[in-house]
Amino acid sequence: MVKQALRAILSDDLPRSRWLAVVLVAILVGLAVAPFLFPGAKSLNVAAKICVFIVLAASFDLLLGYTGIVSFAHTMFFGIGAYGVAIALTRMGASWAAVAVGVVAGLAVAIVLAAVIGLFSLRVRTIFFAMITLAVASAFAILASQLSDLTGGEDGLNYRLPAELRAPFSFGDTLFGVRLNGRLLDYYLVYLASVVLVLALLRIVNSPFGSVLMAIRENPFRAEAIGYRTVVYRTIASCIAAAAAALAGVLLALWSSQTNPDTTLSFDIMVDILLMVVIGGMGTMYGAVLGAVLLVFAQNYLQDLLAIAHKALAGVPLLANFFHPDRWLLWLGVAFILCVYFFPSGIVGRLRNRR
Amino acid sequence: MLATKDLTIRFGGHAAVDGVSCAFEKGTLTSIVGPNGAGKTTYFNLISGQLPATSGTVTLDGRDITGLGASRRAHLGLGRAFQLTNLFPNLSALENVRLAVQVKSGKGLDLFSRALSHRELIDRAREHLVAVSLADRADAVAATLPHGDQRKLEVAILLALEPEVFMFDEPTAGMSIDEVPTVLDIIAAIKKRGDKTILLVEHKMDVVRSLSDRIVVLHQGKLVADGKPAEVINSDIVREAYLGGAVDA
Numbered sequence: 001m002v003k004q005a006l007r008a009i010l011s012d013d014l015p016r017s018r019w020l021a022v023v024l025v026a027i028l029v030g031l032a033v034a035p036f037l038f039p040g041a042k043s044l045n046v047a048a049k050i051c052v053f054i055v056l057a058a059s060f061d062l063l064l065g066y067t068g069i070v071s072f073a074h075t076m077f078f079g080i081g082a083y084g085v086a087i088a089l090t091r092m093g094a095s096w097a098a099v100a101v102g103v104v105a106g107l108a109v110a111i112v113l114a115a116v117i118g119l120f121s122l123r124v125r126t127i128f129f130a131m132i133t134l135a136v137a138s139a140f141a142i143l144a145s146q147l148s149d150l151t152g153g154e155d156g157l158n159y160r161l162p163a164e165l166r167a168p169f170s171f172g173d174t175l176f177g178v179r180l181n182g183r184l185l186d187y188y189l190v191y192l193a194s195v196v197l198v199l200a201l202l203r204i205v206n207s208p209f210g211s212v213l214m215a216i217r218e219n220p221f222r223a224e225a226i227g228y229r230t231v232v233y234r235t236i237a238s239c240i241a242a243a244a245a246a247l248a249g250v251l252l253a254l255w256s257s258q259t260n261p262d263t264t265l266s267f268d269i270m271v272d273i274l275l276m277v278v279i280g281g282m283g284t285m286y287g288a289v290l291g292a293v294l295l296v297f298a299q300n301y302l303q304d305l306l307a308i309a310h311k312a313l314a315g316v317p318l319l320a321n322f323f324h325p326d327r328w329l330l331w332l333g334v335a336f337i338l339c340v341y342f343f344p345s346g347i348v349g350r351l352r353n354r355r
Numbered sequence: 356m357l358a359t360k361d362l363t364i365r366f367g368g369h370a371a372v373d374g375v376s377c378a379f380e381k382g383t384l385t386s387i388v389g390p391n392g393a394g395k396t397t398y399f400n401l402i403s404g405q406l407p408a409t410s411g412t413v414t415l416d417g418r419d420i421t422g423l424g425a426s427r428r429a430h431l432g433l434g435r436a437f438q439l440t441n442l443f444p445n446l447s448a449l450e451n452v453r454l455a456v457q458v459k460s461g462k463g464l465d466l467f468s469r470a471l472s473h474r475e476l477i478d479r480a481r482e483h484l485v486a487v488s489l490a491d492r493a494d495a496v497a498a499t500l501p502h503g504d505q506r507k508l509e510v511a512i513l514l515a516l517e518p519e520v521f522m523f524d525e526p527t528a529g530m531s532i533d534e535v536p537t538v539l540d541i542i543a544a545i546k547k548r549g550d551k552t553i554l555l556v557e558h559k560m561d562v563v564r565s566l567s568d569r570i571v572v573l574h575q576g577k578l579v580a581d582g583k584p585a586e587v588i589n590s591d592i593v594r595e596a597y598l599g600g601a602v603d604a
Contacts, residue, residue: 012472203466204467206469206471207467208463208468209463210466215443218444219444222443224424225405225425225441226426226429226454227426227458227516230426
């Protein structure tokens with residue numbers, strides 16, 4: 001009975017590895033109780049970022065891991081979702097109506113743009129498609145910084161969230177010493193939306209449609225020959241991934257009350273989500289979850305860790321320099337190279353193949 | 356009825372298939388023979404839509420399908436098994452066949468149900484694996500199957516498409532001798548039903564002789580002979596095409 005329900009929720013795609021199951025439950029529960037276990041603005045911010053990036057990486061895995069589409073325009077859709085809400089909240093004031101308008105507009109723009117790019121260019125070879133998405137994404141980033149009346153240019157937009165999501169809003173006293181305020185409510189909005197979105201993506205990749213995507217990844221020529229119009233399937237997959245990325249952007253905008261090119265449109269983020277998917281394990285969905293958690297953690301805490309190591313090694317001449325907090329990107333790079341070298345099929349692939 | 360009229364494809368100046376007009380009746384098995392490079396597989400590619408014709412037409416039951424893509428032709432009942440094994444390599448044998456069954460069911464665009472919940476598709480896929488005696492390898496990843504089993508899986512996919520026109524491109528190539536009868540029996544069984552069009556490209560003359568109702572000979576892209584097996588196999592033009600071609604080379 002429980003097993004049946006679990007299969008239904010996870011769309012028959014069970015972790016198929018005890019360790020993976022343990023890690024996933026730890027992430028799910030850890031993020032659920034994060035505000036109470038790790039109170040404080042920074043840790044809550046990291047937890048919310050993890051939720052947002054799990055959705056963003058999972059939606060990218062739908063493209064890269066399941067359909068075999070290499071796109072560099074994924075952050076563009078993330079940005080469209082974020083700017084949709086940000087612009088609506090800036091123009092219409094801090095109301096839920098503004099949020100709704102922003103979400104609908106962002107989703108519409110993202111889906112239409114993905115469909116246009118898909119229909120015009122998914123017929124070409126993978127590498128050319130990747131180049132086209134790179135060009136479109138660059139053009140879009142420039143457009144966003146030039147249209148400063150609308151987007152705030154390089155500075156981006158600062159706006160007020162609906163009252164219920166702001167710190168002054170209170171829905172009780174305290175629980176386990178944590179104030180029940182709008183920020184807490186905002187966090188759980190982001191958390192629950194992320195869980196729902198990941199489960200929805202998991203359903204899509206395990207649906208009959210998802211099985212066709214994997215067939216296209218494996219052998220597009222044969223998929224076409226047995227009767228699947230690959231360009232249609234690829235375009236729909238692009239639209240779904242774009243919509244999910246836009247919703248991740250919406251969550252980010254609703255969490256941070258500021259949206260700018262650096263946090264939503266930059267190429268750095270594109271590289272980050274690519275790494276998340278590859279390190280976690282392409283074409284597994286759970287890999288995107290693991291990859292996002294690892295990377296966001298590393299970005300936020302590796303410097304702190306290095307600072308501790310740096311202090312401990314203060315007397316040692318060369319080593320202390322290596323562990324200087326400013327070298328965190330170097331260590332991150334080393335960690336990734338080792339990760340890709342030792343787990344070519346990603347962490348999830350490695351865990352599932354343990355015997 | 357499947358027919359081609361003046362069907363031609365040029366690669367640069369070279370006509371790989373050159374003005375081939377031929378009609379294939381329901382209920383008959385036609386073998387297409389010819390030396391290597393005669394254009395047999397290219398002719399198949401033009402019929403099933405993998406290549407666009409330079410000129411000429413392909414018609415199926417009177418409908419001109421020359422401009423349609425491969426997937427549309429598959430939906431209209433053209434089923435193709437490939438000469439070089441052409442599977443979904445990292446998916447299981449069962450999933451390879453289930454995908455073909457799923458085309459027929461029209462569920463490909465169903466995004467919201469669980470693929471595994473459609474038991475009827477899985478059961479039908481299993482039946483096709485049984486037909487090619489691969490039932491015990493259902494969960495094996497296609498790429499790990501031995502060559503002969505991959506060829507059988509190729510045939511199982513074709514069966515799963517339930518086409519009106521079966522196109523076999525050297526279905527027994529590279530198979531061990533004891534595996535060949537499984538595939539030939541399947542082709543004979545389809546033929547026996549009497550309502551399907553079967554096209555067969557094959558080099559083994561004993562196979563061609565025993566299965567075919569009719570033989571068409573291609574040579575340097577042109578149709579050079581067409582008739583009953585006994586007449587064609589012993590005709591001068593076939594001897595010349597095979598032996599002459601070999602001497603020229």
